[in-house]
Amino acid sequence: MSRPVQGGASYRAVLALPHARGLALAGALARLPYGLISLPLLLALREAVGSFGAAGTSVGVYGLLSAVLGPWRARLAERRPATLRLLAVAFAVVLALIAALALLAAGGARGPVTEAAAPVLAVVAGILPPPVGPLLRARWGALADGEAQRQAALSLDAVAESTVFSVGPLLGGALIAVTSPGVALAVVAAIVVLGFSSLAPVLARTAAPAPTPPALPTPSDAARTEARSSGAKRRSPLRSGGFLVLLGAVAAVGAAGSMAELAAVAGWGASVAGPLLAGFSVGGVLGGLVYGRLTWRRSPRTRMAVLGAVGGVVYLLPLLWFAPASAAPTLLAAGAVTDATLITAYLLVDTAESSAWINTAFNLGVALGTSAAGMVIGQDGPRAVFAVAALVPLLACAACAVSTLIGARRSAARPTQERGMTDRQLDAMSADLS
Structure with missing residues (x-):
């Protein structure tokens, strides 16, 4: 079993790294629009097109494109850093145009132009974040x-991200309450520009995260040189079976969490479920903070399997006692497991593209889990959802365990010099040779 040992790196040491405080502050500001945008965008589109149905569909397409194209944007920004500014400016401009259409519609100028242009702009916005x-x-x-x-650094980053996405919707709702959806969306666009104006210089001052594998025998060096000279591109991480298993485990965790949240709403109503869902966010923050301060006897791959097993067991409690009193600790612990799983997954990758694929897998898992929970609730009621929510991470646990065993056997068969390399270094080496 993977056992934690006290004595990991401190967060104070992480923040003492060169440019670390600037990276944390600028990163929080640049992330803030993503926490704020959901309500302003939905309601601004509703004002522009005059229909919640059309607005909801547009927001759904925006979210789908944003998630699916995330790895492509990360790869582009990683290879050509100048494109990051272009994406930020274009994203802000498109949001500002939607805000302008909403303000025009609110002033009585709604017509075929606003009703047709706003959904198209929402689709374009989904390409650009x-x-x-x-x-x-x-x-x-x-x-x-x-x-x-x-x-510790990735845990601190995960906590910052969870905090932004917990506080963001509250701030977005407050903006709409004191202004209007159009003005609120315009504020989001302004924060996009401000956030990336702050983040871009910090990114420029930090080293590019290019993994460098250790020296290998001459045949491997020759093969790598030949591959580079032939113009071969870096291999997509999706060509790795182990990486696909990792994405499946992350998607399973996202699906289980979204299923439990919907079951809580369906089982006890929004007024009771609201504090329970807040507990999920609080659990994520606390779990991330604790996880980052621990050291572990086992590898991150083994931890992925252990976390899947823990996640499956956590969701069983409401099956034994279907009440808010049992759901509260369940969702608190589930939030902690979710953030710990994401942090562990991020530890297994090096590049922004691979990290973006983890985000995409999680978001798709959330979407699939919500859809599946709706069907299960309609068929068997909300209590049955927790049984499915428990099964999903347990299956992911089994897949991760099998993948870890296969990886261990392959590692034992590697030459002595390669055996000391990390999995991320080996992945980088194989990418160079493909």
Whole structure:
């Protein structure tokens, strides 16, 4: 079993790294629009098109494109850093145009132009969101000195992200309450510009997170040189079976959490479920903080399997006692497991593109879990959802365990010189040779 040992790197040491405080503050500001945007965008589109149905569909397409194209944007920004500014400016401009259409419609100028243009602009906006999280995690990995400090840095980053997405909707609702959806969305666009104006110089001052594998025997060096000279591109991480298993485990955790949240709403109503869902966020923050301060006897791959098993057991409690009193500790612990799983997944990758794929897998898992929970509730009621929510991470646990065993056997068969390399270094080496 993977056992924690006290004595990991401290958060004070992480924040003492060169440019670390600037990266944390600028990163929080650049992330803030993503926490704020949901309500202002939905209600601004509703004002522009005059229909909640059309607005909801547009927001759904925006979210889908934003998630699916995230790895592509991260890869582009990682290879050509100048494109990050272009994405940020274009994203802000499109949001400002939607805000202007909403303000025109609110003033009585709604017509065929606003009703047709606003959904198109929402689709375009889904293509453009700059990859803040993946780039920040890659930079933290480059700044950290050793694996323990890298774990603490990624945990701190995960806590910051969870906090932004917990507070953001409240701030977005407050903006709409004191102004209007159009003005609130315009404020979001302004924060996009401000956030990236602050983040871009910090990213420029930090080293690019390019993994460098150790020296290998001459045949491997020759093969790598030949591959580079032939113009071969870096291999997509999706060509790795182990990486696909990792994405599946992350998607399973996202699906289980979203299923439990919907079951709580369906089972006890919004007024009771609200504090329970807040407990999920609080559990994520606390779990991330504790996880980052621990060192572990086992590898991150083994931890992924253990966390899947823990997640499955956590969701069983409401099956034994279906009441808010049992759901409260369940969702608190589930939030902690979710953030710990994401942090562990981020530890297994080096590049912004791979980190973005983890985000995409999690978001798709959330979407699939919500859809599946709706069907289960309609068929068997909300209590049955917790049974499915428990099964999903347990299956992911089994897949991770099998993947870890296969990886261990392959590691035992590697030459002695390669056996000391990390999995991320081996992945980088194979990418260069493909």
